[in-house]
Each structure stands twice: as C-alpha cells, then as structure tokens.
Amino acid sequence: MSVERHIFGDPRSTAEACAQYILGNLKQTLAAREYATLAVSGGSTPKLLFEHMVAAKFKWDGVHLFWVDERPVPPDDERSNFKLAQDALIGPAGIPQRQVHRIHAELDPPAAAEMYVDEIRSIFRHGPAELPRFDVMQRGMGNDAHTASLFPGEPLINDRQKVAAAVYAEKLSQWRITLLPGVLMAAHHTAVLVTGEDKANAARSVFAEPFDPLKYPAQVDLRDGMDVQWFLDRGAAKLLAG
Numbered sequence: 001m002s003v004e005r006h007i008f009g010d011p012r013s014t015a016e017a018c019a020q021y022i023l024g025n026l027k028q029t030l031a032a033r034e035y036a037t038l039a040v041s042g043g044s045t046p047k048l049l050f051e052h053m054v055a056a057k058f059k060w061d062g063v064h065l066f067w068v069d070e071r072p073v074p075p076d077d078e079r080s081n082f083k084l085a086q087d088a089l090i091g092p093a094g095i096p097q098r099q100v101h102r103i104h105a106e107l108d109p110p111a112a113a114e115m116y117v118d119e120i121r122s123i124f125r126h127g128p129a130e131l132p133r134f135d136v137m138q139r140g141m142g143n144d145a146h147t148a149s150l151f152p153g154e155p156l157i158n159d160r161q162k163v164a165a166a167v168y169a170e171k172l173s174q175w176r177i178t179l180l181p182g183v184l185m186a187a188h189h190t191a192v193l194v195t196g197e198d199k200a201n202a203a204r205s206v207f208a209e210p211f212d213p214l215k216y217p218a219q220v221d222l223r224d225g226m227d228v229q230w231f232l233d234r235g236a237a238k239l240l241a242g
C-alpha cells in the first residue's frame, strides 16, 4: 500500500505524467495477461489527460474501459462523462466499442446502476461475495473533496460490499451512478488527477485533516488503498505542507 503525491508546474505536465502512469500500468498488466481494465472519471480535468493518452499512440488491444461515475444524461449529452471520453479518447485512439462498457445513465438511475453492476460482473467474473479489482482507476476530486460521485455526507461512503449504486447528490439536485468505496479501494493502481487553485483547500483537507471520508470523500483510499498516486499541479497543491 502506498499513497504518494506528485506536483507539477501546470495542468498539461500534470496530465502528461498521469497519462504515463496509467499507460505504464496498463502495459505491465497486458504483459502478464490478455486483458486489462481501466475506469476513468469525468468532469473537465480528464480532457487533457485523454489527449496525452491518445498522443502516446498506445496499443489498446485488450483494454476494457469503464467509468467511475456518470451523470443522468444520454451518451450524446455535453454533460456525459461517456461523451467526454468518446470524443477525446475512444474515437481518436480507435478503442473498439466491444471494449467500452459505459454506464447507461439515460435509464432510470437504479436500473442504470444495476445494469452496470451486471456489465462489470460479465467482464470481471468476480464471485458473489467478491469485489471487482480494476487494474487501473483514474479519479478526480471536486472543490468539496468529493471523488467519483461520492459527495460529502453520502451514507454509501461507509459501504464496503456493493459495487456501484445510484446516489442522489443533494447539492446538485441530481442523481448520479457511481462506483462505491470498496471498489475504489480494491483497485490495483489509482491515479487521482487534480488541477487548479480552486481545489487547493480540498487537497489540503484531504491530506491535513483527520481521516473522515464522510466529510472528505477523497480520503477514502488514503488508508486502505493499494497504490494511490496523486497528480497535482502547483495551483491545487499550493496549501499542501511539505
């Protein structure tokens, strides 16, 4: 188990280093077996990351792509995390659709979550009492220290059994479908990509405040994660000690 922070001068060099970490771990996994699994986040930050992953001309054969969370919109909606990845990564990199496992968030949220859990099980083939272990997971963080769609106060932050669920984000008055803490913590390699001064307070809280994921959800795998690498630009890291 290791948690490390890597700080870079600007969002572009931060995204580039994060891309190398993700692709490096996928390559290692594919050297050991026929397929690898990657879960990515949405929001605005991943766009630069995806562009670097495309520019790296990586061979995506065998990589199964999933999402950490999704908004309750159709796949062609500008707010869709799937659309972000489709436009900035899947299309440009030519990732075959059979390897793309999106969240059908246009459906009723609980149904979308259930369908996603079945899709994950069909690829991971994990047992009923087991959790799927992603080879690589890319997460972000909001300026309230939320990660995935686990917002402060969300009761499922204390869950360790379930794979994914529909959660109602009060502050957004919106349903979200999200992977749950047990799966986040089980990931073999996690990259948390955070850029921008508006995230500085949240980053300070995550690393300086007492462990309380219900208050600072991005702390969720600070203690029991596997390999958790934080990639921050100088703006996001400006209040971090040491």
Ligand code: 6PG
Pocket (backbone or CB within 6 Å): 041, 042, 043, 044, 045, 046, 068, 069, 070, 071, 081, 139, 140, 141, 142, 146, 147, 148, 149
């Ligand atoms: C989402 C994300 C979410 C994101 C943070 C940061 O669907 O919004 O997956 O967890 O990582 O909200 O978002 P930004 O990158 O837009 O700051």
